Amino acid sequence: MSLIVQKYGGTSLGSLERIEEVAKKVIGWHERGHQIMVVVSAMSGETDRLVKLARGITFRPNPRELDVLLATGEQVTMALLCIALEKRGCTARSYTGGQVRILTDSSFNKARIRDIQMDAIRSDLDTGLIVVVAGFQGVDEEGNITTLGRGGSDTTGVALAAALKAKECQIYTDVDGIYTTDPRVVPDARRLNRITFEEMLEMASLGSKVLQIRSVEFAGKHNVPLRVLSTFKEGPGTLITFEEELVSEPMEKVLISGIAFNRDEAKITILGVPDRPGIAFNILGPISDANIEVDMIIQNVGRDNTADFTFTVHRNDYERTLEILREHTSRMGAREVSGDNKIAKLSLVGIGMRSHAGVASQMFQALAKEMINIRMITTSEIKISVVVDEKYLELGVRALHEAFDLAKSS
Ligand code: ADP
Ligand code: ASP
Ligand code: MG
Numbered sequence: 001m002s003l004i005v006q007k008y009g010g011t012s013l014g015s016l017e018r019i020e021e022v023a024k025k026v027i028g029w030h031e032r033g034h035q036i037m038v039v040v041s042a043m044s045g046e047t048d049r050l051v052k053l054a055r056g057i058t059f060r061p062n063p064r065e066l067d068v069l070l071a072t073g074e075q076v077t078m079a080l081l082c083i084a085l086e087k088r089g090c091t092a093r094s095y096t097g098g099q100v101r102i103l104t105d106s107s108f109n110k111a112r113i114r115d116i117q118m119d120a121i122r123s124d125l126d127t128g129l130i131v132v133v134a135g136f137q138g139v140d141e142e143g144n145i146t147t148l149g150r151g152g153s154d155t156t157g158v159a160l161a162a163a164l165k166a167k168e169c170q171i172y173t174d175v176d177g178i179y180t181t182d183p184r185v186v187p188d189a190r191r192l193n194r195i196t197f198e199e200m201l202e203m204a205s206l207g208s209k210v211l212q213i214r215s216v217e218f219a220g221k222h223n224v225p226l227r228v229l230s231t232f233k234e235g236p237g238t239l240i241t242f243e244e245e246l247v248s249e250p251m252e253k254v255l256i257s258g259i260a261f262n263r264d265e266a267k268i269t270i271l272g273v274p275d276r277p278g279i280a281f282n283i284l285g286p287i288s289d290a291n292i293e294v295d296m297i298i299q300n301v302g303r304d305n306t307a308d309f310t311f312t313v314h315r316n317d318y319e320r321t322l323e324i325l326r327e328h329t330s331r332m333g334a335r336e337v338s339g340d341n342k343i344a345k346l347s348l349v350g351i352g353m354r355s356h357a358g359v360a361s362q363m364f365q366a367l368a369k370e371m372i373n374i375r376m377i378t379t380s381e382i383k384i385s386v387v388v389d390e391k392y393l394e395l396g397v398r399a400l401h402e403a404f405d406l407a408k409s410s
Contacts, residue, residue, distance in 0.1 A: 002167035003035040003125065007135060007157030010044035011174040012231035013077045022172075022231065023084035026130060030090065035125045037164065039135045039157040040081055042073025047136075047150070063108035067137075067147045070109075071097070074134035074153070081132050092130040095121065097137035097145075102156065104138035104146045111138060111146035112214075113155065116163040125164075133160060154215035162222035169219065169226050170237075171211065176230035177238035178203070178210060180406040181259040185397050188407045192257060193236065196243045199257045199349050202383045206347040207262030216240065243351060255352035255359065256404045261397055262345045263390060265295070266318035267375065268311055270325060272335030275307040282332050283309055286324050292317045296345075296378045296387065306335070310376065312387065315341050343375060344393040347385040348400060360384050366403035372396050 006029070008022050022038075030036050050069050054061040061069075078094040085092035100118055104111035124131050135153025138146050148155050154171055161169035178200065179189040195203075197220035204213040210228065219226040219240065229237030273279050284294060297311040313321050318341045325337045353359050360377075363384055367374060372395065376387035388396055401407060 001033050001035060003037070003164055004029060004168055004170060005037045005039065005157055005161040005164065005166045006170045006172060007039040007153055008041065008081075008231060009153070009171070009173040010041045010046070012172055013040060013042075013081070014044040016080070018231075019077065019080050020084050023081060023088060023090075025172075025231070026081075026085065027088055027090050030130055035128075036130050037121070037125065037160060037166070038081065038130065038132045039153055039160060040074055040077040040132060041135050041153040042077055046073040046076070064144060067108045067111075067145050070147050071134070071137040071145050074136050078132045078134045085130055085132075090130055091128070092132055093124055094132045094134070096134045097156070098139040098143070100133055100160075102138035102159070104140055104148070106140040106142070106144065106146065108144075108146055110149040111140070113138060113148070113159045113218075116159060118160075118163060122164070149212065149214070151209060151212035152214070154212040155218060158215045158218045158222075158224050158226065161224045161226075162218065167225070169224050171215075171226065171228045172231040173210065173228060174230065174232070175210065175228075176233050176235045177228050178208075178240075178258070180257070181397055181401055182208065182210075182261070185261075185394055186259075186401045186407075189401065190406060190408045192238050194239050194241045194245075195257055196351055197240055198243065198382060199351055200240050202347070202349045202380075203258050203260045206260035206349065206383065206385060207264075207345065208258070208260045254350065255356055256348050256350040256406065257352075258349050259397055259400050259404075259406070260347045260349060261393055262347075263393065264315045265312050265343050265345050265387065266315045266321075266339060266341035267343050267387060268313065268318075268321055268325065268337065268339045270309045270329075270332070270334045270337050272302070272306040273309055274333045275301055275305045279307065279332070280309070282328070283325070284311070286328055287313070287321060290320065290324055292321055292324075296376050296385070298376055312343070312345070312376070342390045343387050344390045345385050345387050346393065346396050346400065347383050348404070349383045351382050353382050353384070362403060363400060366399045367396055370395055370399045372399070 082092040103115040135156040177191040226240040295312045372392045
């Protein structure tokens with residue numbers, strides 16, 4: 001008998017009918033002799049609705065109280081799922097994050113899991129109960145309710161699977177696996193049988209919101225076998241795996257595994273800063289002091305001993321970043337500060353890139369063919385990212401998908 005952790009996303013639990021379907025699915029696994037722990041998200045749209053409620057009062061609600069509010073979404077689905085399981089004669093018990101004791105730090109709205117104490121749950125599972133845990137939430141040392149950041153139920157699932165040494169953590173969602181790119185943008189995107197943790201981590205960090213970044217980090221670190229599959233359609237899904245495990249499957253050794261994209265970006269340019277030591281620090285110091293994360297950075301050196309400096313931040317931080325820099329423009333001796341928040345980042349990801357030259361030029365050629373101007377470029381061992389105007393994002397994704405022949409083989 002093996003223990004499986006199953007996480008069901010918001011769309012999978014979006015109505016009473018769907019919750020009843022999930023209950024049937026869970027019972028099916030249980031009847032096949034597995035111990036089952038279920039992690040639930042809130043019903044689709046519910047977390048957004050709760051955020052909006054709070055913002056209806058003030059744009060910056062108190063983070064502690066916001067978490068008290070947001071954690072209610074998952075409490076609804078965990079109870080409804082247990083009620084649906086019991087209706088079918090199955091004994092089930094629900095737990096909030098605090099009741100399990102998913103202990104987190106106190107960074108409200110983006111807390112990190114520190115420890116999980118689950119003696120009660122373990123004995124429930126041993127007596128054959130189905131345990132349902134609210135995803136996305138925990139408690140800090142003082143007993144305050146915390147949440148783990150948007151998409152955080154994935155991380156709850158993986159963390160519980162790690163703590164219980166489960167055979168597998170199954171992430172059930174509205175797509176039947178990880179695709180070469182978001183199938184909503186490229187309908188003929190192809191499902192991958194496997195993808196490595198490294199690639200999945202890049203895809204998630206570069207904008208593919210199918211899995212929360214932390215869940216992938218956590219699974220990689222704790223060796224949790226992780227699989228993404230559909231709630232609505234039978235199939236093997238996609239297994240996230242270690243690179244060594246791919247060696248026996250040479251067919252999977254492809255150059256590019258996927259294309260990620262992200263619209264949440266904004267670009268800031270500081271023109272004509274004196275080209276001397278300390279300038280990058282002068283520009284970025286106040287930004288980091290304000291807790292704003294900087295992503296891509298480029299610096300051009302001009303002929304008159306001045307430099308132009310460009311970097312990107314999250315779109316939500318755009319106005320604040322401009323404000324901070326404008327305060328410092330004269331002190332930095334800069335000529336001008338300008339920005340653009342209608343940009344997007346497009347990235348190619350693949351471990352095959354390590355041993356292949358020419359991927360970048362093929363990428364640039366495909367974008368040039370569509371007359372898409374590249375504004376910034378960064379590369380690492382297994383990814384190439386470019387910044388383009390937001391209006392070209394979808395065209396760019398489709399062009400790259402075609403240029404690298406990622407579509408389904410028809
Ligand atoms: P859930 O509510 O189940 O957590 P999410 O909306 O968080 O579901 O994640 C599933 C969605 O992720 C899909 O509907 C799909 O549009 C999107 N997605 C983005 N990139 C990919 C990708 N590479 N492969 C599959 N799905 C992707
Ligand atoms: N309900 C939370 C959200 O919408 C957590 C999750 O679904 O994973 O972000
Ligand atoms: Mg999700």
